Ligand SMILES: Nc1ncnc2c1ncn2[C@@H]1O[C@H](COP(=O)(O)OP(=O)(O)O)[C@@H](O)[C@H]1O
């Protein structure tokens with residue numbers, strides 16, 4: 014396949030040396046508003062290893078897209094990054110100049126967002142859009158770029174003959190494939206996918222998920238996969254982080270998280286999805302709704318909705334702590350978390 | 360659910376449908392003309408759809424977008440007229456010439472709840488106003504005191520407490536789930552017998568959806584309301600619906616008691632739909648590539664089964680004519696040429712891969 018194995022070996026080696034491809038360290042993002050700052054991302058730390066799929070789940074408004082946009086440095090005012098670092102291959106993305114960013118985006122990290130229609134230019138054929146993306150970043154002749162565009166369409170499962178189609182001539186699933194083709198243009202080692210299948214029907218979603226997973230196997234890129242659909246995430250992710258109100262409340266290998274959720278919020282989410290199999294048991298969901306991020310609840314942000322809260326929950330902020338190998342949780346029910354949180358005070 | 364139905368007054372009903380269905384839809388068809396004067400075309404949004412709504416049950420309509428679910432609901436709510444077909448309510452065809460008051464009765468007996476909890480409430484009015492209006496229009500209460508009490512009662516039923524406080528709030532002060540509960544309370548205000556809920560949870564956050572589904576269940580159990588529950592999430596249909604009907608490209612292709620439909624799907628499309636639901640237990644990677652293909656255009660469609668182009672079992676006859684109804688058992692039917700017509704298919708549910716079927720399969 015034309016696009017395979019073209020990620021510079023030395024870069025992969027470099028990433029492997031530092032252990033992870035990208036590391037978010039205590040990232041904080043606020044949106045300024047007349048009522049005060051919205052603390053949309055409040056101290057988020059995690060990393061993604063080369064070739065790994067990390068899933069980010071959480072309800073709408075929990076800060077998932079803000080994290081994606083912070084990594085790509087495409088946040089617009091009133092958003093402000095107020096703290097933390099995002100390290101990529103040893104460099105802090107948050108400290109990059111505009112010209113460094115130009116080079117960084119698409120080459121190192123590319124993105125696939127929920128609305129393929131917004132990502133595509135309605136008055137250009139998909140072939141021309143891919144050709145443009147190729148030629149914007151490398152010195153390639155028009156005919157070579159077009160050949161490569163056709164190859165890319167083939168890679169994502171669009172017939173080469175559709176190269177001169179306009180976005181509106183394609184179905185929703187085809188458009189999302191075209192967006193994935195554009196994201197693949199420069200073979201970046203990391204792809205951020207923010208709800209890439211949310212607007213699609215379940216049968217088409219399955220096709221796209223299968224395609225993504227195949228491409229990942231073939232090309233070896235890492236994915237930060239964002240969705241509110243936990244079942245989807247369990248299928249595709251190696252590790253999953255659960256966000257609540259701007260913070261990660263639990264992170265674990267996918268299967269471990271699915272089988273042994275530790276945080277009461279994660280447990281509540283598991284109680285929110287009717288299943289196609291097994292006993293028809295009554296589900297409870299989670300009472301209440303997510304908090305206002307301008308004045309989030311004190312202590313643990315989930316405490317007002319938590320069925321297991323006790324006296325320290327509204328006083329002490331729980332810190333994310335490892336309670337079993339690779340399984341991190343931020344909940345005072347666990348002694349490791351209590352020890353960690355009280356040491357640091359708050 | 361037992362096959363033998365016990366109706367509300369305790370009589371055993373041999374039909375399996377809980378006595379006379381509250382609504383019986385027969386051969387309902389809706390065509391939308393599109394295009395200009397020159398190129399007149401017709402969108403076959405709904406084609407020859409028949410199904411029953413057993414009294415006091417939840418019937419789900421499941422299908423991908425564009426399959427005709429909302430059109431069905433809008434026809435049942437009489438928001439649009441059908442091209443042809445019958446809607447029989449309590450034994451009477453409501454589309455045939457009828458006295459005006461009967462039509463008014465139908466419009467209050469059958470209430471609709473929409474998908475978008477943000478668009479359905481007027482932002483300049485408090486919750487109280489939205490409930491007061493239907494109570495007044497349909498003359499359900501008399502005097503301020505009675506109206507207030509009824510409003511509080513309605514809010515209480517849908518789980519919005521304390522009612523006095525909620526009644527004074529404006530829509531922007533409510534979460535999506537709370538707004539959707541107000542929409543249910545508003546529909547309840549006119550004391551309907553049937554509620555048509557068109558994707559009532561798909562715009563809500565996952566943790567809140569179950570609460571609304573549980574509310575539907577409670578309204579069915581405690582108030583005897585019959586529901587049409589429209590969804591693209593077949594697992595949620597299994598969760599609350601007694602009966603689930605599957606739609607594809609304007610056609611209703613299969614219907615069965617919900618658990619049976621999911622455990623023993625008969626139509627190849629139902630199988631495809633079920634196989635596409637994310638399954639955390641199985642995972643993606645071990646599986647073969649999912650089938651590709653798209654829902655066909657509804658503009659002047661060819662004769663035959665709309666699923667034929669994607670169907671792994673397609674035969675020549677599938678191109679030529681739409682199959683009739685095959686009854687697999689009292690509540691399970693399918694429209695697919697793999698099954699013998701009428702009652703001859705009895706007992707074949709879940710047997711799509713058995714010998715009797717494989718002889719017909721094109722490779
Ligand atoms: N432009 C904006 N101005 C003010 N608040 C915003 C803006 N964009 C997002 N937010 C707030 O930031 C929080 C996180 O939003 P987002 O990252 O989009 O969440 P998610 O992707 O998880 O749904 C939400 O509470 C949202 O209301």
Ligand SMILES: Nc1ncnc2c1ncn2[C@@H]1O[C@H](COP(=O)(O)OP(=O)(O)O)[C@@H](O)[C@H]1O
Pocket residue numbers: 391392393402403404422423424425426427428429430431657
């Ligand atoms: N007013 C209309 N004019 C033309 N076509 C319509 C109209 N309303 C619906 N349709 C078409 O009818 C088909 C069924 O739509 P709908 O009932 O909304 O499907 P669903 O609710 O299952 O997504 C779609 O192809 C849709 O575009």
Ligand SMILES: [Mg+2]
Pocket residue numbers: 077078079207
């Ligand atoms: Mg988002």
Ligand SMILES: [Mg+2]
Pocket residue numbers: 428429430
């Ligand atoms: Mg619809």
